[in-house]
Amino acid sequence: MAGNLSLDLRGLGLLLEHGDSLAQALEKIGSRPGSQAWAFAAERVRAGATLGEAAQELPKFLRTQLQIGTKTGMAATLRTLAGLLDERKRRARFWRGVYFYPLLLWFGGVLTGAVISAISQAEFAYLSLAENRITQLTMVVSSWYLWALPPLLLSPFLLAIALRYENVRVRLPVLGFCARLRDSASFLRWLGLALRDQGPLPDALELAANGCVVKPLRDEMIGLAEKLRRGSTLGEALALVRLLPPLASWALLQAERAQFEDRQLSALAQILEQKLEFYMAFMASILTVGTYVTAAGMVAWCAFAVFLPLFSTMGAL
Amino acid sequence: MTSKLGLVMLGLSLFLAAIASLLGDGPYADGLSLAMSAALVLAGLLQVPALIRFAVRGPRLPVRPRQRSSALLVAPNLWKRVNLGLFCYVVVLLVAGRFEWPLVILCLSAPLLCLVVVHQALEPGAISMRRMRARQLSASFSAGVPLAETLEQLQKDAMAFTSTRFRPYPIILSWLAFDLRCGSLFSVAVSNHSFFPPIWSTMIRIGERTNRLSECLSTLGRLEAQQPRRLHLLRSLISLPLVLFIDWLVHMSTARNYQNLEVLGAGVGQTHFFSRLNLLLTVAFGLAIFSLLAPLLKRGRLSRRLSDILQKLPWVWPLTYLEQQLLALTALEAAARTQSSTEEMLELAREACTHSDYVDVLDPARAAGGDSLAKILGPKFDEEVVVLVAYGEASGELAESLAGARIFLEGRLDEAHNRGELSFLFLFQLMTGLVVLCCAMEFLYPLLSLNVALMSETI
Numbered sequence: 017m018a019g020n021l022s023l024d025l026r027g028l029g030l031l032l033e034h035g036d037s038l039a040q041a042l043e044k045i046g047s048r049p050g051s052q053a054w055a056f057a058a059e060r061v062r063a064g065a066t067l068g069e070a071a072q073e074l075p076k077f078l079r080t081q082l083q084i085g086t087k088t089g090m091a092a093t094l095r096t097l098a099g100l101l102d103e104r105k106r107r108a109r110f111w112r113g114v115y116f117y118p119l120l121l122w123f124g125g126v127l128t129g130a131v132i133s134a135i136s137q138a139e140f141a142y143l144s145l146a147e148n149r150i151t152q153l154t155m156v157v158s159s160w161y162l163w164a165l166p167p168l169l170l171s172p173f174l175l176a177i178a179l180r181y182e183n184v185r186v187r188l189p190v191l192g193f194c195a196r197l198r199d200s201a202s203f204l205r206w207l208g209l210a211l212r213d214q215g216p217l218p219d220a221l222e223l224a225a226n227g228c229v230v231k232p233l234r235d236e237m238i239g240l241a242e243k244l245r246r247g248s249t250l251g252e253a254l255a256l257v258r259l260l261p262p263l264a265s266w267a268l269l270q271a272e273r274a275q276f277e278d279r280q281l282s283a284l285a286q287i288l289e290q291k292l293e294f295y296m297a298f299m300a301s302i303l304t305v306g307t308y309v310t311a312a313g314m315v316a317w318c319a320f321a322v323f324l325p326l327f328s329t330m331g332a333l
Numbered sequence: 334m335t336s337k338l339g340l341v342m343l344g345l346s347l348f349l350a351a352i353a354s355l356l357g358d359g360p361y362a363d364g365l366s367l368a369m370s371a372a373l374v375l376a377g378l379l380q381v382p383a384l385i386r387f388a389v390r391g392p393r394l395p396v397r398p399r400q401r402s403s404a405l406l407v408a409p410n411l412w413k414r415v416n417l418g419l420f421c422y423v424v425v426l427l428v429a430g431r432f433e434w435p436l437v438i439l440c441l442s443a444p445l446l447c448l449v450v451v452h453q454a455l456e457p458g459a460i461s462m463r464r465m466r467a468r469q470l471s472a473s474f475s476a477g478v479p480l481a482e483t484l485e486q487l488q489k490d491a492m493a494f495t496s497t498r499f500r501p502y503p504i505i506l507s508w509l510a511f512d513l514r515c516g517s518l519f520s521v522a523v524s525n526h527s528f529f530p531p532i533w534s535t536m537i538r539i540g541e542r543t544n545r546l547s548e549c550l551s552t553l554g555r556l557e558a559q560q561p562r563r564l565h566l567l568r569s570l571i572s573l574p575l576v577l578f579i580d581w582l583v584h585m586s587t588a589r590n591y592q593n594l595e596v597l598g599a600g601v602g603q604t605h606f607f608s609r610l611n612l613l614l615t616v617a618f619g620l621a622i623f624s625l626l627a628p629l630l631k632r633g634r635l636s637r638r639l640s641d642i643l644q645k646l647p648w649v650w651p652l653t654y655l656e657q658q659l660l661a662l663t664a665l666e667a668a669a670r671t672q673s674s675t676e677e678m679l680e681l682a683r684e685a686c687t688h689s690d691y692v693d694v695l696d697p698a699r700a701a702g703g704d705s706l707a708k709i710l711g712p713k714f715d716e717e718v719v720v721l722v723a724y725g726e727a728s729g730e731l732a733e734s735l736a737g738a739r740i741f742l743e744g745r746l747d748e749a750h751n752r753g754e755l756s757f758l759f760l761f762q763l764m765t766g767l768v769v770l771c772c773a774m775e776f777l778y779p780l781l782s783l784n785v786a787l788m789s790e791t792i
Contacts, residue, residue, distance in 0.1 A: 262493065266486050270478050283476035287469045291490075294457060294465045298496045301455045323776070 021074075022101040024051050029094035038067060038090065080226045081206070087223060088209045096209060100202055103289075107198075107296065114300040118307035119172060125314035126168050133158035136321040151325040158321055186232050186259060190302075193261065194295050199228040200264035201288035203237060204271070208281035217276070218244040233259045264288055339379030346372035455496070459528065460557055462502055467554035475547040480519060484510035501528070519546070532556065532685045536667060539681065543671040552667040556660065556685070607778065611771035618764050652753055653688060655746040658714055660685040661695060662742060665706075666735040675700040679709065706731070717741060 024045050031041035039061045046055030053073045060070035067090065068082035078097070085093030136158045140151050178184045179191065186192045206227035210220035218241040225237035236259050243253040250272050254265045267284040274280045346369045353365035457465070466487070473483040488506035491497040505528050512522035520541055524534035533553060540549030664685035668678035676697040683695045694713045700706070707723035718738045725734025 263486065263490050270476065270482075274477055280476040283472045284478075286472035287476075290465050290468045290472070294461065295496075297461060298455070298457060305455060326780070 022098040022105070024048075024054065025094045025098040025101065028054075029091045029098065032091040032094070042067075042070075077229045084206055084210060084223050084226055088212055092209055092212075096205055100205070110296060110300070114303055118303050121307050121311045122172065123169070125311040126165070129161060129314040129317050130165050132318040132321050133161045136325070137162070140325040154321055154325055157317075161317070182231050186230050190295065190299050194292060194299065195230050196233055196259055197261050197264070197288055197292045197295065199230050199233050200261055200267075201285045201292060202227045202229075203233075204264070204267060204281050204285035204288065207271075207276065208278040208285075211276045211281075212278060217250075218242070220276075236260065261288075261291075263291060339376045339383075342372050342376035342379060346370075346376060457496060457500070457502075462497075462500075463529065463533075464554050464557035466506075467550050467557060471547045471550035471554060474550065481510050481513040484513065532664065532681070535681050535684050536664070539668060539671050539673060539677070543673075545671050548670060549667060552663060556663050607771045607775040611768060611775060614764060614768050614771060618768065621760075621764075651749050652746070655742060655749055657686050657688050657691045658718065659739065659742045659746055660687075661691060661714075662718065662735055662739045666732060666739055669732040669735055675706055678706070715742070715745075 028041050028045050031044060032038065036044070039058045042054045042058035042061060045051055046053070046058055054071075057067070057070040057072075060072075061067065066083070066086050068079045068086065071079060071082065074082070078101075081097055081100075082093065136154060140154065178188070186195055203224055206224035207220060210223040211217070221241040221244065222238055225234050225241065228234040228237060236257050240253050240257055243256070244250065251269060254260070254268060257265065260268075267287060271277075271281050271284055349365050349369040349372060353362045353369060356362040356365065469487065470480065470483060474480065484506050488503050488510060491500075491503040491506060497503065505526055508526065509519075509522050512525065513519060518538075518541060520534045520538040523529045523537055524531075536549045536553050537546065540546035661682040664682040665678050668681045673681070679695045679697040679700055683692050683697070686692050686695065691713060694709065696709070699709050705723070705726055707719050707726055710722055711719050718741070721734045721738040721741070722731070725731040728734075
C-alpha cells in the first residue's frame, strides 16, 4: 500500500459506487502492481473484518478514519479520505521544500562562523593582550560564540524530537496551531459525512473525532460529545474546549445554526483550510527570511572577526 | 504624540549632522556632533511608549465614525513611521560617517535595521491577505453566514494572532463590518478603503447585482493569487541589504583606517579603483532590483508614465505582457459568467489592467460601436487567446472559452516566471560575488602592498 495510496482509495470508492462488493473491489485494486497488500485485506474482509480492521498495513490514523465509513457509507468516506491524503502529501512536500535549504544554510553558516571564531581566537590573541579594545571585544564575542555552538547546532534536532511527541507538538506556537487547524478542518468535513444519516449530534461528533490525527484534539472532541450527551448546549461545551482554534469553534456554532448541513460544513471547513494555507505561508516566510538573516549575520560576523582586529592594527600603525 | 516628537528630533539630528559634516574638524563640529548624538538618543527614547502601546494593544482602532476622515482611509500603519524613522537614522549615520562613533552605533543598530527588512518580507503581505479574505468570504457567503458576522469573527481572529496583530488588517475588517452593520452595500464599503484595488468594488458590485457574490469573491481570490510571484523573489533577495550594508561598512572603515597608508602610497590606486567599481556595481544592482519590483510593489502608486516605462523594460515586459493579459481575461471571464454585456465586461477588464497599452485597447466604446470582443483584443493579446475568444463568441460559450484561454495563459506565465527567476537569481549571485570581491580587494590591496614593502625593506 506504499504506492499511490490516495489513487487506490479513490479507485476503491469508484468500484464500490459502481456496485462491487468490498472484497471484490479490494481484489481488483490488489491486482495492480505495487498494491498487492489490498489483496490480503480482501481475504480478511471475506473472513468478516471491516475495512478499517482489514487494512493492517495502513497507518493507524487512516484505519481509525476508515472506521467512520462503516457507519456513514464507505464510498463517500474513501473519497474524502483520498482528498485529505492528497492535501497531506502536498503539505508534506511543501514543508520538505521549506525546511531543506534553510537547514543547509543554518548548518553551513553556524559552522563557518565557528571556524572563523576559532581562527580569530588563535591568531589575534596577541593583539588582544596589547590592550587593543576592538580586538578584545572580538575575542570576547568569539569565545561566547564557541560556547553557544553546541546549542545552535543541536536546536534543529531538539525541535525534530519535540515534534515527535503529540502532546508537545500540539502546544507549540505556530506548528501546533497548524496541526490543530488542519485537524479542525478535516473534523468539520467528517462531521458533514457523519451527519448524513440524521443520527444524534453527540454520536456524529464522536464518529467525526476519529478524523482528527492529533490524539489530544481527538480526546477533546470525544469529551465534547460526552458533554452534549449530559445535556450541555454546544456553545457551553465549546467554551470548555481548549485545543480547538477559536475560528473552528465559531464555525461549529454557525453550522449548528444551519442544522449542520453537509454543504455548509464543507464551506466552513474551507475557511479553516484557507487560514491553514495562510499560516503555512507565514511559517515558510519566517523560516526563509530568518535563515537568510542568520546566514548573512554569520557572514557579517566572519567579516568582523577578521576585519576589526586588522583595521584597528592598521589604524594604530 | 511622543512618537511624532521623536520623528521631529530625528529630523533635527539629521540637520545637525549635515551642518557638522559641512563644518569639518574643529570644536564647533565636535559640539554639533555631541548635540546630534543626544538628539538621536532622545528620538529613540521618545518612540518607546508608542512601541510598548503597539506591542500590548495592537494598532489603535478609530471607533467613532467622525474620526474616519479621508486621511484615515489608509489604515494607520506604525511600520511606515518606523521605516521613515530608521531611514532618517541611517542617513544621519551616513552623513556623520566621518566621526569616530558611528561604526559602533551601526554595529549595534544592525538588528534594528534587519527587523524592519524582515518585517516587510514576512507573510502576510497585502496581496496574500486579500487573497485569503476573498476566499474565506466566498466560502462563508456560500455557507449562508451573514457577511458582517464573518468579518467581525475574522477581525477577532486577526487580532488574536501575532502575524496579523501588528498589521492594518484587523482595522480594515472592523471598518468593513461597521459599514455593513450601518446598512452600506459591501461594494461601497470596500470602495472606501485604499487597501482594496478598484477591481474589488467593481467585481463585488457585479456580484451583488447578479446575486453571484460568492463566485465573484472566489474570482477575486484567483486574481490576487496571480500577483505574488515577484514577492517570493524579493524574499530570496533578503540578504541583499545586509550584503550591501557590510560592503558599505568595510568601504567606510577602509577609507578611515588606511588614511595613513596613503602617505606611504601603498596600493592606493588599486583601492580607489575597486572602491569606485564597488559603488558602481551597488548602484547598478539597486536600480535593477528597483526596476523589477517597483511595477509590482508600487502598483497604482507610481505615476502612470513612470509605471509604463518601468513595465516596458526588456527584463520586465515578458512578465508584464502576460500578467496584463491574464488580469484582463480573469476579469472578462468573471463578467461573462454573470451574463454582463460586452461593454460591462470591457469596463471591468480595464479596471483590472495597470498598463496603459492594455487599458487603451479595452475600450468599451468600440464594443458599443459593434466590434466583437475578439477584434477588440486582437492587437495586444496572444493569437491563441484571440482565436479562443472568437470561437467562444461564435459558439455562444464565451465564458468557457475565456476560462480555457486563462488556463493557457496561466501555464505560459508560470513558465515565464520560472525562466525569469532562474536567470535573475543567477545574475543576483554573480553581482553579489562581484560586490564581495570588490569589497575584499579594496581591503586587501593596501595590506598586500604594505606587506611587500615591509618584506623588501627587511630583505
